[in-house]
Amino acid sequence: MKLPGKASILFVLSLFGPLSACCQYRLTIEIGPLKNDRGKIIFSFMDENKNIIRQLNAIIEDGKCSITLDSLKAGKYAFRYIHDDNNNDKLDTKLLFIPREGYGFSNNAKGKFGPPAFEDTIFELVKNDTVVCEPVY
Secondary structure (H helix, E strand, C coil): CCCCCHHHHHHHHHHHHHHHHHCEEEEEEEECCCCCCCCEEEEEEEECCCCEEEEEEECCECCEEEEEEEEEECEEEEEEEEEECCCCCCCCECHHHCECCCEEEHHHCCCCCCCCCHHHHCEEECCCEEEEECCEC
16 A cells, blocks of 8 residues: 655645634733833733633833734633732732722623622633723722
8 A cells, every 4th residue: 555645745734724723813902091101911811711821911001001812712711910010910909908000801890899700701702803901990
């Protein structure tokens, strides 16, 4: 039995390349207006089961921040972020654990007396998309 040549195998594999690329999406998150340009945005991106997929620090320019995530599969996701004004890698709070730095969640979800329910932050990604979030201070 004769096996197919390398050229034939490469041709067949090249047919599958576009299929994998068509199912990956780009998500851009625009956060603003931010109170100032100090510090950074600490950003966590999760799947619908609360598993952290990506965590990153992003820069702030002109009172806003833009984060782009590439190569995402269609699915349900959520994210949260804080404006770490003083670069100490945590959300600083006042008395009664009231945040003194900006923060936010996907869907601009807000909670009463604490963070929103995780279910309120879940969104579905089915195409390249841009979402705009306004932090809470």
